[in-house]
Amino acid sequence: MxxxxxxxxxxxxxxxxxxxxxxxxxxxxxxxxxxxxxxxxxxxxxxxxxxxxxxxxxxxxxxxxxxxxxxxxxxxxxxxxxxxxxxxxxxxxxxxxxxxxxxxxxxxxxxxxxxxxxxxxxxxxxxxxxxxxxxxxxxxxxxxxxxxxxxCGGVTVFAPFATYGVKPTDRVGVVGIGGLGHLALQFANAWGCEVTAFSSNPSKMEEVRKFGAHRVVSSRDRAGILKAANSLDVLLVTANVPLDWSAFLQTLKPNGRMHLVGAVLEPIPVGAFDLISGQKSISGSPTxxxxxxxxxxxxxxxxxxxxxxxxxxxxxxxxxxxxxxxxxxxxxxxxxxxxx
Ligand SMILES: [Zn+2]
Ligand SMILES: [Zn+2]
CATH class of the missing domain: 3.90.180.10 (Medium-chain alcohol dehydrogenases, catalytic domain)
Incomplete structure (x- = not known):
């Protein structure tokens, strides 16, 4: 042996x-x-x-x-x-x-x-x-x-594009521009989507554009987030900290999906009507x-x-x-x- x-x-x-x-x-x-x-x-x-x-x-x-x-x-x-x-x-x-x-x-x-x-x-x-x-x-x-x-990081953010049939005509948001998020921006851009980055760190703005974001929004600024209201088909959340969930849900168009790949440990409060009225979904996936x-x-x-x-x-x-x-x-x- x-x-x-x-x-x-x-x-x-x-x-x-x-x-x-x-x-x-x-x-x-x-x-x-x-x-x-x-x-x-x-x-x-x-x-x-x-x-x-x-x-x-x-x-x-x-x-x-x-x-x-x-x-x-x-x-x-x-x-x-x-x-x-x-x-x-x-x-x-x-x-x-x-x-x-x-x-x-x-x-x-x-x-x-x-x-x-x-x-x-x-x-x-x-x-x-x-x-x-x-x-x-x-x-x-x-x-x-x-x-x-x-x-690990790459496939985690890539898999949802195939699983949910994200189209090149879709508008995709990525929340959290770190290890996962900077890859998600590159994949979403190469997939053909219009890409919005939500970052907590405005000093990253220029780099974030280089990764493929067409616009960059502060993830800590509720008014800024709400300017993107009703604009996204998919919102990929890579952050692992609690967010202004109701504001982010409002960025979705009808039939939009908020997809979680970051392990936020705190429960996410969601009002049923925030999902029902626009026929929205919240989902998650591992690797x-x-x-x-x-x-x-x-x-x-x-x-x-x-x-x-x-x-x-x-x-x-x-x-x-x-x-x-x-x-x-x-x-x-x-x-x-x-x-x-
Ligand atoms: Zn990992
Ligand atoms: Zn098995």
Missing amino acids: TMTRVRAWASHGAKQKLEPIDYEAGPLGPEEVELRVEFCGLCHSDLSILNNDWGMSQYPVIPGHEAVGRISAVGDQVKGLRIGQRAGLGWTSASCMYCHQCMTGNHHLCGQSVATIVGHPGAFAEKVRSHWAWAVPLPDALDISSAGPLL GSPAAMSSMLDFASRHHIAPQVEHFPLSKVNDAIAHLAAGKARYRVVLDADFT
């Missing part, structure tokens, strides 16, 4: 610093692949799991779920991947592959899915493992040093399926969509986490694996 020791960075309890560890990965499962990590994005969900904000963390936590690297080992039942091939891994590392959701292509909704960083060692490590279906091949044209954040990830990567590579990233060596992961936690990331942090 082959054994594999893996060096990684782990936290042993909520709000503790990451420390170097190594763990025994055990034998590779027949349907598993192993990825030698080159780069890994730092996602806000890594912070949430490190801090046990969602009450589901299992320590030690090895964070990291936006991994890019080369396949270094394949189980004997693995399909479609070979050793040496570049692939990426996101929030999910396995799904059952036989439930109704998996069989209808909604693997990300599988009730038995395994999150890459919950009860499973993540990618702030030399190596990370997943079911073969979740190790998504990367297009050759994609810049791998910035691709990591596409694997996306392997096929959605694959389509997103292809679309990003064709349209030159890339996360704007800041690099830290993985050995400085605690500095990177502090940088993100302080709200200083512009717009996404990528850690470069530097095990020697």
Whole structure:
């Protein structure tokens, strides 16, 4: 039986610093692949799991779920991947592959899915493992040093465009221009939509236009938000803080949809008439399926969509986490694996 020791960075309890560890990965499962990590994005969900904000963390936590690297080992039942091939891994590392959701292509909704960083060692490590279906091949044209954040952040904001049939003639708003939002602006613009950015930070205005926004509105200014009343088909909310929900609902046209991808922990107060009178919807979604990830990567590579990233060596992961936690990331942090 082959054994594999893996060096990684782990936290042993909520709000503790990451420390170097190594763990025994055990034998590779027949349907598993192993990825030698080159780069890994730092996602806000890594912070949430490190801090046990969602009450589901299992320590030690090895964070990291936006991994890019080369396949270094394949189980004997693995399909479609070979050793040496570049692939990426996101929030999910396995799904059952036989439930109704998996069989209808909604693997990300599988009730038995395994999150890459919950009860499973993540990618702030030399190596990370997943079911073969979740190790998504990367297009050759994609810049791998910035691709990591596409694997979670990217697919999270891209998937709703396909799921809800957003049209190029639609007008799309994006609330919160951070790691997710700056990607959402790029996708919405390349999709052909007219794009409105709602940002809490007016100092970002020029950059926000560069990402593809046609107009920029302060998300803290109710009067400003209401100037956009009755103008949007889709409002994608990437912020994870409470907003002026009634004002934002008014930005939707009849049949409009407010779609949540940011994990706002406080309940959202909504009056029934705010939805009924304009036949409006509120919805939410997590990440996306392997096929959605694959389509997103292809679309990003064709349209030159890339996360704007800041690099830290993985050995400085605690500095990177502090940088993100302080709200200083512009717009996404990528850690470069530097095990020697
Ligand atoms: Zn399933
Ligand atoms: Zn994530």
